Amino acid sequence: MGLDGVELIIDIEEYFGISIQDGEAEQVRTVGDLVTLIQRRIDAAHATACPTLSSFLLVRTCVRQIVSNDRLRVRTDSRVVDVLTAPERVRLWRRLADLHGIRLPALRRSTVVQQLLWGGGATLFLLALVLAGWIDLALLPLTITVAVLLVFAAHLSTLALRRHPPEALDTFGELASHISGMTVASKQLHLQTFDSILNEVRPIIVQNLGVEENEVVAEASFVNDLGMS
Numbered sequence: 553m554g555l556d557g558v559e560l561i562i563d564i565e566e567y568f569g570i571s572i573q574d575g576e577a578e579q580v581r582t583v584g585d586l587v588t589l590i591q592r593r594i595d596a597a598h599a600t601a602c603p604t605l606s607s608f609l610l611v612r613t614c615v616r617q618i619v620s621n622d623r624l625r626v627r628t629d630s631r632v633v634d635v636l637t638a639p640e641r642v643r644l645w646r647r648l649a650d651l652h653g654i655r656l657p658a659l660r661r662s663t664v665v666q667q668l669l670w671g672g673g674a675t676l677f678l679l680a681l682v683l684a685g686w687i688d689l690a691l692l693p694l695t696i697t698v699a700v701l702l703v704f705a706a707h708l709s710t711l712a713l714r715r716h717p718p719e720a721l722d723t724f725g726e727l728a729s730h731i732s733g734m735t736v737a738s739k740q741l742h743l744q745t746f747d748s749i750l751n752e753v754r755p756i757i758v759q760n761l762g763v764e765e766n767e768v769v770a771e772a773s774f775v776n777d778l779g780m781s
Contacts, residue, residue, distance in 0.1 A: 556780040560760040567756060568593065569738030571730050573655055583757065583778075584770035587750050593737035594749070603736040608728035614647050615724070628725030635724075638715035654731055657721065659714040669710065673703045746770075 557580075561572055564586070570593045580586050597603065612626045618640050632641060641659060648654040660666070680695035721727045732738070743749045754768045763778050774780040 556761065557774065560757065563756050563760060564590070564753070565733070567752070568740050569733060570736075571733035573734065575655075581773060581775075582770065583750070583753070583768055583772045583774070587746055587753055587770065590737065590749050590753065591746060593733075593735070594741055594743060597736035597738065597741055600736055603732040604728055604738070607731040608724065610652065611644075611648075611724055611728050611731065614644055614651075618643050618647065626724055628723065628728065630724050631722055632717045632724060632727065633722075641715050641717065648731075654734065656727075656730070657718045660716050660718055661710055661713050662716055665710055665713050669703075669706055672706060673699075676702055 557577065561577055564570070565572055568590055570590065572589070576589060580589065600606070608628060615626055615635065616622050616624050618636070624635075626635060632644075636644060645656055645659055648656060661669070676699040677696070680699040681692070684690075684692035684695045717727070721730055729738070740749075740752060743752060750768075750770060754765055757763065757768050757778070758765055761774075761778050761780060767778060772778055
C-alpha cells in the first residue's frame with residue numbers, strides 16, 4: 553500500500569482496535585486482503601480470554617528482568633520514562649523484538665533534540681540562501697547541497713539518542729494495548745463473517761480514497777482499481 557494508504561490504515565486501526573505492522577500493510581494488495589487481516593484479529597479476540605492482560609504481563613516480566621527486580625510495581629498508568637532509564641528503554645524495545653517478535657514503533661529523540669534538529673536544519677537552509685545571494689546565486693545548488701549533507705549528518709549523529717517512547721506508547725498500559733492489537737481486535741467484535749466486515753470497511757475506504765461504493769469489492773486492487781498511489 554502506498555502513501556495514500558497511511559490515513560486509511562490509521563482509520564482502520566482505530567475503528568477495529570488493532571495495530572497493523574508495516575510488513576503487514578505492505579502485503580495488503582486488495583480489499584479482500586485487508587478484510588482477511590481484520591477477520592483474523594477478530595477471530596483471535598474470540599479465542600483469547602484477555603489479550604490485553606496477557607500483553608501487560610509480558611511487558612511487566614520484561615521490565616522486571618531488565619531492572620533485575622522481580623517485585624517491581626508496574627501499573628498500567630505508569631509512564632515508561634518514569635520507570636526505565638534511557639538505556640533500559642532501548643533494552644525493552646530490543647527484548648520484545650528479539651525474544652517475542654514484537655516490532656514496536658521506533659523510539660524517538662527527546663523533544664529538545666528534535667527541536668534543535670528542526671531549528672538547525674532551517675537555519676542551515678537559510679544560511680545557504682543568504683550565502684549564495686551574497687556571493688553569487690550560481691552557487692545556490694552547491695550551498696543547498698552542503699546544507700542537506702549537514703542536516704543528514706546531524707540526523708545520523710543523533711540516532712543513538714532515540715530513547716523516548718512514541719507519545720501513543722507513553723504508559724505501560726498503552727504499550728500493552730498496542731501489543732495486544734497486533735494479534736487481536738478490541739472493537740467491532742460482533743462482526744463474524746467476511747461480508748459483514750467488508751460492509752464496515754467499505755465506507756472507510758470510500759471516505760479515504762474518494763471512490764464509489766460499488767468499486768469497493770473484495771477483489772479490487774488498491775493500486776490498480778482504487779487509484780491508490
